[in-house]
Amino acid sequence: MKNPSATPIETESDRRLDESLIRTLHALLLEASVSGAAARLGIAQPAISRHLRALRSLTGDPLLVRVGNRMVLTERAESLRAPVRRILSDLSLLHDGADAFDPAIARTRFILATYDFLPRRFYADLVRRVTQAAPEVEIVIRGLGERFDHYKQLGEGEIDAAITVWPELPPHLRATPLLADDFVCVMRRGHPLAAAPLTLDAYCRAAHLATLEQVPGQGTVMDALLSELGVSVHTAVRTQYLGLAAEMLASSDLVFATGRLLAGQLVADAGLVIVPFPAPIKPLRFRMVWHERSHRNRALAWFRSELVATARALKNEPITPAP
The missing domain is CATH 3.40.190.10 (Periplasmic binding protein-like II)
Known part of the structure; x- marks a missing residue:
């Protein structure tokens, strides 16, 4: 039997998980701070502190701990981000x-x-x-x-x-x-393939820059589109960091097939040139x-x-x- 003279803190610790506690937990996970969570929710800080005590009791974890002069989330708290959002x-x-x-x-x-x-x-x-x-x-x-x-x-x-x-x-x-973006080829100014109209055969013989495969060994969207044309290329470099692409292309004879929108940015970044894709191909x-x-x-x-x-x-x- 509960003590009728229990303090608010004890009562708060005994409460069940409800929507208000879930919203408080979400704010604490975002802010990693009691005061920040209070400001986010528009609730008085003592109420958030009581909610945190209840959440600690319910989860069996401190959730927030002090490291130096700041509070940080525990590993358990980090693991709760996605479930709480869901x-x-x-x-x-x-x-x-x-x-x-x-x-x-x-x-x-x-x-x-x-x-x-x-x-x-x-x-x-x-x-x-x-x-x-x-x-x-x-x-x-x-x-x-x-x-x-x-x-x-x-x-x-x-x-x-x-x-x-x-x-x-x-x-x-x-x-x-969202967008349909036509494929073009990007290469350095002065590239051997930039001087004359690019043919599909010359394109296939070039060394290429490409993005990473989402499933290793199964190719990219570009690989699938080239397969529909009945061709394949030698990919010399794959990267997930396309912020590196402009400098890579500017200092090599690599060819990069990408959408016209990104191509425009690469040209502006490194003085590259855009060459029409040498065959009919579906857009991105x-x-x-x-x-x-x-x-x-x-x-x-x-x-x-x-x-x-x-x-x-x-x-x-x-x-x-x-x-």
Whole structure:
């Protein structure tokens, strides 16, 4: 039997996990600070401290520990990030009739998994649009990783949306087109293949720069498209860091086939040249994908609309030719 004279702290420690505790835990995981979580939720700091004591009792873990003059998350707390995000996303489905999402006062985090072979200005414009409309949100932009892990991460709430060029998608994912980007070849100015119209045979005999394979040994989207043409190439260098591509191309005879949008950025960065692709080939088709379970989340729907608007603006932006 509980002691009727139990203190608020004891009562708080005995409480069950409920929505308010989950929201407090989410804020603590984002802020790694009691005061920061209180400010994020608009709740008095003593209440957050009581919630933290209850969460520590429920999880059997301190969650936040002091290291030097700051607080850091424990390993257990770090492991709770994705489950807590998933629970909150599912809870949002119960509030579908609630007030519309207001970005001006929202405090949340958006996590996007994507390639870096969209040009920098796409991400710069996305950040500008989102931070101007929603100054209190946090944006995380991360890589897709190998073996299509992002499909699983979407389902587990670890990421909110992904940008992909692979046409095949699991049935539980939703998708919308973002951009169709024609393939071109990029090479250094003065490259032996830049002087005359590039032929498919000469293209195939060249040494190539390419991105990493998402599934090692199974090739890239470009490899699949070349296979449809009945050809293959010698890939001399593969990298996941396309920020290195401009300098690599400028100092070698490598050839890089990529979308015209990224090609324009590489030309501007290193004085490279763009050469038309030597055969009819399907364009790169970028799509945004998200999980069915988060489809009705109003905050994520707003973020997805900003992604679409950013892509539309980029599509309509003229490509500046190299000097």
